[in-house]
Amino acid sequence: NAGVTQTPKFQVLKTGQSMTLQCAQDMNHNSMYWYRQDPGMGLRLIYYSASEGTTDKGEVPNGYNVSRLNKREFSLRLESAAPSQTSVYFCASRRQTNQPQHFGDGTRLSIL
Amino acid sequence: AQKITQTQPGMFVQEKEAVTLDCTYDTSDQSYGLFWYKQPSSGEMIFLIYQGSYDEQNATEGRYSLNFQKARKSANLVISASQLGDSAMYFCAMREGGSNYKLTFGKGTLLTVNP
Numbered sequence: 001n002a003g004v005t006q007t008p009k010f011q012v013l014k015t016g017q018s019m020t021l022q023c024a025q026d027m028n029h030n031s032m033y034w035y036r037q038d039p040g041m042g043l044r045l046i047y048y049s050a051s052e053g054t055t056d057k058g059e060v061p062n063g064y065n066v067s068r069l070n071k072r073e074f075s076l077r078l079e080s081a082a083p084s085q086t087s088v089y090f091c092a093s094r095r096q097t098n099q100p101q102h103f104g105d106g107t108r109l110s111i112l
Numbered sequence: 113a114q115k116i117t118q119t120q121p122g123m124f125v126q127e128k129e130a131v132t133l134d135c136t137y138d139t140s141d142q143s144y145g146l147f148w149y150k151q152p153s154s155g156e157m158i159f160l161i162y163q164g165s166y167d168e169q170n171a172t173e174g175r176y177s178l179n180f181q182k183a184r185k186s187a188n189l190v191i192s193a194s195q196l197g198d199s200a201m202y203f204c205a206m207r208e209g210g211s212n213y214k215l216t217f218g219k220g221t222l223l224t225v226n227p
Contacts, residue, residue: 031213042203042217043157050213058214090157098145098164098207101215103157 002026006091006104013081013111021076021107023091031094032074033101034058034066036087043090049074081111115139116206116218123223125194132179133189133221135204141165143209146187148178151201151220160202163187165209191223199225 007022025032030051035043035058045058049068063085065077074093078085088108092101117136125131137146148160163171163178171178179188191198201222205215 033215035217040219042219043205044217045214048213056213088155092157094213098162100147100159100162102159103149105156 004091004093004102004104006089006107008107009105010108011110013078013109015082015111017081017111019078019081019109021078021089021091021109022073023075023104024073025091025093025102026072027093027095027102028071029093029095029102030071031101032068033092033094034064034074034076035090035092036060036085037090037106038087046076046089083111085109086111114218115208115216116204118204118218118221120221121219123221125191125223125225127196127225127227128193130190130192131194131223133191133202133204133223135187135189135218137185137187137204137206139185139206139208141209145207146178146180147205147207147215148176148187148189149203149205149217150198151203152197153200157203161189194225196225196227199223 004025033048034046047066049055052071091104094101144165146163150158161173161176163180175192177190201220203220204218
């Protein structure tokens, strides 16, 4: 009954450090997504992967990279963290077009 | 221009009453889909209801219904018989036909249910 699992749940980084957020889904979904949520901004798409082997930029991709490691796993990397990347990060997955996206519980990331 | 507009930053409702959360959208696509999600204070995102642009009837899921007015480009969420556990942030989101894989979210409405 896991659904979408994100690790870690919390992380504090110093400016300039690197970090990879992990996401795995066990629902055999084709598409996976990374969002960030900031106060008053709703959710904004960082990157997505429509299917295994493909990745595309979303609305706010600068400062991030992603890897679709296999059908289950989609990671988000911050190469050189900046305070502006302090946010809550959500991973999501979806089976097909009119199906809802299923979200992980989020990663709360603070960059000092 | 914003694709999804939720004009109510916060709403209050008495327990057991109905409440409508507004959502207007902007798209030139004929094929699109609208979703509502709930985010309680614990932070998880919970899918509530979906309406496709070609669906002839308004979607319903238990106490949730979607008042879909295509000509007005609105997709309001109606919660009947509000419960204390309905207190949460509610997000409207749209999938456009030209970008089948992406959702665009509104900024959300914070609903507080008073006893």
